[in-house]
Each structure stands twice: as structure tokens, then as C-alpha cells.
Amino acid sequence: MLLTMEEFRAYQPKRETYALFGWPLGHTMSPELHASLFAASGREADYIAVAVPPEQLQEAFDLARQKLGGINCTIPHKKAIIPLLDDVDTAARDLHSVNTVAFRGGKAIGYNTDILGFAESLTRDKVSLSGKKVLLIGYGGAASVMAYHCAREGAVLTITGRDLEKAQVLQQQIVSAVPRAKVAVYSRRHIPRDVQIVLNSTPVGMFPKEEQAPLHYLPRKTEYVFDAIYNPPVTATMRLANPKKAKTRDGLFMLVMQAAHAQTIWTGDAFDPAACETILRRLYGKMAVKRLSEKHGKQNIVLCGFMGSGKTTIGRKLARLTGLTFIDADQYLEDKEGRKISDIFAAEGEAYFRDRETAYLKELSQKSGIVLSLGGGAVLREENVRAVKSTGLLIHLDTPYYRILKNLSYSDSRPLIAGPSGQSETTRLYHARKGTYHRVSDVSVRSPKISEVLEKVVKSI
DSSP: EOHHHHHHHHHOOOEEEEEEEEESOSSSSSHHHHHHHHHTTTTEEEEEEEEEEEGGGHHHHHHHHHHHHEEEETTTTTTTTTGGGGEEHHHHHTTTTOEEEEEEEEEEEEEEEEHHHHHHHHHHOOOOOOOOEEEEOOOOOHHHHHHHHHHHTTTHHHHHHHHEHHHHHHHHHHHHHSTOOEEEEOOOGGOOOOOOOOEEETTTTTTTTOOSOOOOOOOTTOOOEEEEESSSSSSHHHHOOOTTTOEEOOSSSHHHHHHHHHHHHHOOOOOHHHHHHHHHHEEEEEHHHHHHTTTTTSEEEEEEEESSSSHOOOOHHHHHHHHHEEEEEEHHHHHHHHHHHHHHHHOOOOHHHHHHHHHHHHHHHHHOOOOOOOTTTTEEEEEEEEHHHHEEEEEEEOOHHHHHHHHTTTOOOOGGGGGGTHHHHHHHHHHHHHHHHHHHHHHEEEHHHHHHHHHHHHHHH
């Protein structure tokens, strides 16, 4: 629920309620994220977002003391709210930034949980900062959080950005807060070549300008890249990393964990890591649906690939994750025709089947909000491809052949590979069709593991 100040003045909570203050507030994931966390902890509580103009922060804060159990703050209120508080914890004071306020015992106490979310992102990826050479791109609020944590953990930090004077201000802030910190400032042309960890705190590369990156290349020894951006989930900066040598992480897990820590501060509730992982996956699913429309201008996700590539399995999981409706094109055809595909082949032949397949794909393409799994040979007809791509993003599951053979060994209902020459015919068809799958699809995803395929499909959108 997003409220204006006028609406917030009239708002009367019906139960325990928390809020996000920011200006301006466009689309924010915080209400749905906190709702998911409340559900995970079994707490009956509400979370609202309030668009608070800077000149009305004092009034909004006074109203929050009366109505709410706590608030989160985002731009431009993280620093401005500090004078209104009764107390501020050490990290928030050192950072000059508060993103969480708890109303407790008649007092308003400020915290910074962004640093906890960032720290947990590194822990999740088993990244140690001690003694590591770290490059931080940027000098704003997110940068100060990352720099402070790096300094406290004993990293050798280099800060860079377009405005070196601002980078030097951050350098002095960190050195003042952590006197032992090793922090240097370099231009982007002179960053150290032996950097091991790269952190992007800037919005460069965020949708819709997601092909941009703050650097043209990464130091060759880079082993980990963290980008605070999460839309897109695979940023241009992350794509600069060598996938064989470097791990990458976007900012969505940090968002989840800073919210979880905020709730722990407010309520004392702790969160099981598995619950946070579930929430993270669902947020990726919601982000995929958002990007499907906003970036690609599509309403549907369509999966293609060779028989046995896992289209139905992935399609069902993807539908649950995104909230879209799953439809298996082959099953849809069988239901409409009232008989199995193998029976259609036997009675009418392949040509008749392909004609019916085309008719039903055109019908399915008129639907909205579906995950559609295609039959293995559906994309061999250009009119089928045009139909499904008119409303859908076509994703190819490029499953390794050995995995396909294993999947097919469990099935006896594939009419094109039945009989004594089944495996040789499977091999012939696989090689004959592979190029077509790559040519017609918008995205191609490859992995032998179902869990990895699902993650890659979601992030590829």
C-alpha cells in the first residue's frame, strides 16, 4: 500500500504496522517483501509505504511515533532523520545513515541494516574480505555501507568513480570511523591491476539503461563481483567477469536480508535461512514477470528445446515461481483432440499432427500470463515461431545430450523415437534440430541441473 502524506495523516492501523518513508516513491518491493517475511515468522502485521516530501519528514516522523512500531527510511531521509532520533547505533552513527528506526520504550532508535544485508551476501558466497584487495565503484550511501564493512573486515580498499573529490570525502569518513582502515582513491584509468573483489554501488547498469557499466573491463585477477543493482539480475558489470574464475552476486539478497534484520530489530523474530531463500526465489520470479512486460513487451514465457530437455518440469516450477499459469502445448493438444499424440501419429501421420499443433499454438498465443512448454518439433515451422513470439519470450533449454538421453530412458511415449533404432534416431534428430533451437530463440540456457536451469531461466528474463 502506497500512501501520500495526506492519506498517512488519516491512516489508522488496524493491527501492528510498519512503514517505508521515501521521496519520491515509485515502484518499491518493500511492502511485498516485508509481507512475505511477516508470513514466514507467523506474525500478523502490516507494512505500508509513505511518500514523504523532505519538508514534511518531521511531521511524518511524529505521526509514525503515534501509529507505527517502526519505520524504514530510503532516499533522501537516511541522514535527515538522524537529528529526530533519541539514539543511534554505532554503525549507523559512523555511516551517518539510518535505514531502520524502532520505537521502543518511548524512544526512537536508529539502525543501519544495509550493512548487515551486504555482509550476509558475502557470507552466503563464502567471500572473506580480510587482506583482500577490493575495488569499490561509487561514493554514495550504498558505497559508504560497503566501504565501512570492508574497512572493519580488514580489506585493502580502493575507491573510484567519476568525481574523485567525493571519493576522497568517503575515504576520510571511513578512515575517521575505522582508523586502521587501508583506503585509497584512484581514477578509473589507474585502478590497481591486482584487485580481487569488485563492488559496484552506483546505479550505472540499472534498467532501462542496463547495457551500461561503470568500467569497460575488470582487473584480470577479479574473483568476485558484487553489484547492488538487482534489476537486471545479471548486470553489465557482472557480465564483465570471467565465469570460470569469478563468482557474481546482484543486490536482491542484500535487500531481503536487510529487511529481515529490520524485522528482527522491531519484533525480535529470527528468520530461518531456508525461509529467506524461498522469499528470494519468489522475488526473482516477481522481477522476471515485471521485466517480461517492461523490458521485452511480452505477456508469456515460452520454453522450447529437444524432447526430454526438461521443458515440462522447468515450466511447472517456473509457473509456481512467477505466479503465471503453466500450459504444456502437447497436453493441450491431446485434451483438445481427445487422444494421445502417439495415437494421432499412428492414425493420421506426422503432417496432420503438425497442422493441428500449429492451430493450437496460434490459439495459445492469444492467451496472457502463461508459461508455455512447446513440443520438441514445434519450432521447426516458422509460423509457429512467429505465433508464440508475438506474445511470448522464447527461451531455449539447451540441455546436455547425455542428460536428455537419461530423461528419455524413462519415457515410452515418444512416437518419433519408438522402435529398435530409437537411440540412433534420437541422436540424428538432436543434431538436426539443435541449430534451429538456437536460431529462433530469444535466450538459450544451458545446465545439466534442474535447479540451475530454473535460476538461469528466471535471471535470463
